[in-house]
Amino acid sequence: MMDHLKQYIIHSTSFSNNKPLHFLDVPLSEQLNIAALIKNNQGVLLTEWVAPNQTTKSTHWFTLYLLSDASIYCVQSPLKQTRPTILDLSSQFPVCNRLQRAIYELTRIPTRHFKDKRYWLNHGYFPLGILRDNGSTKPARTLHYAFKKVTGDGAHEIPVGPVHAGIIEPGHFRFSVVGERILKLEERFGYTHKGIHQLLKNKYIEDASTLIGRVSGDSTVAYALAFAQACEQCRGYITNSNVILERNIFLERERLMNHIGDIGAIINDAGLPALQSSFSCLKERLLRYNAHYMKHRYMMDCITPFSQNMRLSHTPLKSMITELIEIEKELRSLHKIVETHGGLQDRLQTTGIISTEQAHQLGLLGLTAKASGIDLDIRCLPPMDGITPNFISARTTITGDVAARVEMRFKESFDSINLIRKFIKQLEANTSLTHDHEHTLPTKIGIGIVEGFRGPVTVIVSLDNNRVEWCHFHDPSWQNWLAVEYAIFNNIVADFPLINKSFNLSYSGQDS
Amino acid sequence: MWQLTKNIIQQLGRKRPRLFPQLISPARETRANGDQRGALHCSPLDSPAPLSPLQAAEISYFKSKIQTETLIPSHxxxxxxxxxxxxxxxxxxxxxxxxxxxxxxxxxxxxxxxxxxxxxxxxxxxxxxxxxxxxxxxxxxxxxxxxxxxxxxxxxxxxxxxxxxxxxxxxxxxxxxxxxxxxxxxxxxxxxxxxxxxxxxxxxxxxxxxxxxxxxxxxx
Missing domain, CATH: 3.40.50.12280 (Rossmann fold)
Structure with missing residues (x-):
């Protein structure tokens, strides 16, 4: 397989902490074979997008893959000058159905032989092709969105949303049920589409960094870090290792607080609000410490490209260690309660199952995939030079139900605590380090991939002096929303909030 | 008929017994004072503040009389x-x-x-x-x-x-x-x-x- 891919490699480089990244240039028709090949080798599609190439004045189609043998492949193909089209990869990676629809709405580049003509992000309130360089847009049709019907004796539909009952984001769910049992769930999103792709064009790098931190408020560090990595790669700028460590501390803190909040929310939906309040207290404590160290409760705008970070001095690091000891102690006692609470486990186990086979077929990412037994974590990809140590050990659970996802969140939380401790130790050992940064060869496009708390957050950027020429970002929620549709099958309607919460996916991240 | 129902409702309203008045009253007082209730399941960010007489009284209503968790000091x-x-x-x-x-x-x-x-x-x-x-x-x-x-x-x-x-x-x-x-x-x-x-x-x-x-x- 590698030999087949190798013939197309135009150049190989590395991104954050020396992880291998290969750029491939292939003819358009070869993309289908490569997708199939990667799927067979347990790889996943991270994202696909279309972008103009200023030097050759042509448009390129990019697909980005993460392979289980620890490498990342960015495959690009030039498109025809007149009436360009891309190919349908949805038979290999089902998420492409939604991505291709979104690509058509933003760039007016259609997919060959693709039957699904329904709009995904565009609900008919703005023109199609907004990202085109020559500005040739086309008015959108305002058509009724046709959900796939389930017919039969007693089958009926329950529409939910876009405004939901709780304090959550907007999205529409269409359930087809018989009695209480759910036969099918179909999602419709795009309600929080804010046109960020277009806003990012020609923005100054600092402004773009602020904006991209608001794609999804709960993963703000992951997005800002991915953007910073992408920009630095583009310029051939190697960040000082202390800055990298500090950024990773922010990232792990974000993961920790989100996982703790999510476990609490899942437990609340299972009917134990008293236990949830313990988790929300823990989360609030982390938030207050964040405000104390980083001047912002969610660490927004703490990371900007080219090392201009919020810096951590010696005192916060010391108090962070004592803080983490307290948090870990409490989290361990809460973990014990969750594990041994019969009524709670009865509700969580065998609810909303995603099998390993399904997870592979759907190409799931991040925490959802790990709970179903697929361990693909950007943090533990082995480095190309073999020097930088692996950050975390492989950890998975295989049952793929709500209980597995709760268990994974606990595991990742404890991992994060250990990681932060490790980073602090390294930071303290590195105090004598004086050199600021180094330079390598700049690249045409920069790719930043960061393991956010939901999964890998991807940002691809092309710079023009100190402005962003174009930028593409991708949230793992795109892939993982598919899992909700499958996990809900044959469960009862009353379990939907619990199952949905166990994934806790971003609406804003997938719509933006 | 309507008059009868109304009477019954009024009667019920008047005669509604106050169950465990000692349990209800401190809660009402705390709410009026703006004290923090429902905060039993957490531990403090700072060192725990000494219990006010009211909080101590509240705890004493629980049967075990053992304080398992401390209240959050209010901001x-x-x-x-x-x-x-x-x-x-x-x-x-x-x-x-x-x-x-x-x-x-x-x-x-x-x-x-x-x-x-x-x-x-x-x-x-x-x-x-x-x-x-x-x-x-x-x-x-x-x-x-x-x-x-x-x-x-x-x-x-x-x-x-x-x-x-x-x-x-x-x-x-x-x-x-x-x-x-x-x-x-x-x-x-x-x-x-x-x-x-x-x-x-x-x-x-x-x-x-x-x-x-x-x-x-x-x-x-």
């Missing part, structure tokens, strides 16, 4: 704002203010902080504010901005479904001018373009204290 700001809130809500809304939240396209940051005001540190329910699932039950609408064009209709329908007085508070820097998303093709720059708003709570995202004091200001 001065929260208690001040909270006391002002509960007096206002008592007067204007007959002790309970119902809020409906609509995410009109925000980045999710504001939602996190609104979830945070329900946690035991702030516990906004103790001041008589609670979040409801339907706009038909709501006195106040919280809108997290910016308003995306795709959410415009849903926001308008939610507003129309509310009973009067239809108080509206917009949350976030994006509410006034679009914030970082200003002039995007997919959003409306102000919430005011869709529905009339009473007050904007600024911040990106505003802290829970900001949100609480914002609600206080909006109540007039």
């Amino acid at each position: 001065d700001n929260i208690q001040q704002i909270g006391a002002a809130l509960s007096t206002k809500i008592k007067k204007q809304f007959n002790r309970a203010l119902s809020i409906r939240l609509v995410d009109a396209g925000s980045c999710n940051g504001c939602e996190l902080e609104i979830q945070a005001i329900n946690n035991p540190y702030y516990n906004i329910e103790q001041f008589g504010i609670h979040f409801v699932a339907s706009p038909r039950h709501a006195d106040m609408l919280l809108v997290t901005a910016p308003v995306s064009k795709n959410m415009r209709d849903a926001l308008l329908k939610t507003y129309e479904a509310m009973p009067f007085p239809k108080l509206v508070i917009a949350i976030g820097n994006c509410a006034q001018c679009g914030g970082v998303f200003k002039d995007s093709y997919a959003i409306l720059n102000t919430v005011n373009e869709v529905i009339p708003i009473n007050y904007i709570i600024k911040g990106c995202p505003p802290t829970p204290i900001d949100i609480m004091s914002g609600i206080l200001i909006a109540l007039g």
Whole structure:
């Protein structure tokens, strides 16, 4: 397989902490074979997008893959000058159905032989092709969105949303049920589409960094870090290792607080609000410490490209260690309660199952995939030079139900605590380090991939002096929303909030 | 027949026994004083404050008389704002203010902080504010901005479904001018373009204290 891919490699480089990244240039028709090949080798599609190439004045189609043998492949193909089209990869990676629809709405580049003509992000309130360089847009049709019907004796539909009952984001769910049992769930999103792709064009790098931190408020560090990595790669700028460590501390803190909040929310939906309040207290404590160290409760705008970070001095690091000891102690006692609470486990186990086979077929990412037994974590990809140590050990659970996802969140939380401790130790050992940064060869496009708390957050950027020429970002929620549709099958309607919460996916991240 | 039923209801109302008066009364007092209740399941950020006589009395009602967890020391700001809130809500809304939240396209940051005001540190329910699932039950609408064009209709329908007085508070820097998303093709720059708003709570995202004091200001 590698030999087949190798013939197309135009150049190989590395991104954050020396992880291998290969750029491939292939003819358009070869993309289908490569997708199939990667799927067979347990790889996943991270994202696909279309972008103009200023030097050759042509448009390129990019697909980005993460392979289980620890490498990342960015495959690009030039498109025809007149009436360009891309190919349908949805038979290999089902998420492409939604991505291709979104690509058509933003760039007016259609997919060959693709039957699904329904709009995904565009609900008919703005023109199609907004990202085109020559500005040739086309008015959108305002058509009724046709959900796939389930017919039969007693089958009926329950529409939910876009405004939901709780304090959550907007999205529409269409359930087809018989009695209480759910036969099918179909999602419709795009309600929080804010046109960020277009806003990012020609923005100054600092402004773009602020904006991209608001794609999804709960993963703000992951997005800002991915953007910073992408920009630095583009310029051939190697960040000082202390800055990298500090950024990773922010990232792990974000993961920790989100996982703790999510476990609490899942437990609340299972009917134990008293236990949830313990988790929300823990989360609030982390938030207050964040405000104390980083001047912002969610660490927004703490990371900007080219090392201009919020810096951590010696005192916060010391108090962070004592803080983490307290948090870990409490989290361990809460973990014990969750594990041994019969009524709670009865509700969580065998609810909303995603099998390993399904997870592979759907190409799931991040925490959802790990709970179903697929361990693909950007943090533990082995480095190309073999020097930088692996950050975390492989950890998975295989049952793929709500209980597995709760268990994974606990595991990742404890991992994060250990990681932060490790980073602090390294930071303290590195105090004598004086050199600021180094330079390598700049690249045409920069790719930043960061393991956010939901999964890998991807940002691809092309710079023009100190402005962003174009930028593409991708949230793992795109892939993982598919899992909700499958996990809900044959469960009862009353379990939907619990199952949905166990994934806790971003609406804003997938719509933006 | 109607008169009879009415009589029965009145009788019942009058004769309703007060179960365990000793259990009910301290709770009422604490609420009036603006003390923090429902905060039993957490441990403090700082060192635990010595128990007030009231808290000690409260604990003594539990059968075991063993204190398993300490109460959170209350934050001065929260208690001040909270006391002002509960007096206002008592007067204007007959002790309970119902809020409906609509995410009109925000980045999710504001939602996190609104979830945070329900946690035991702030516990906004103790001041008589609670979040409801339907706009038909709501006195106040919280809108997290910016308003995306795709959410415009849903926001308008939610507003129309509310009973009067239809108080509206917009949350976030994006509410006034679009914030970082200003002039995007997919959003409306102000919430005011869709529905009339009473007050904007600024911040990106505003802290829970900001949100609480914002609600206080909006109540007039």
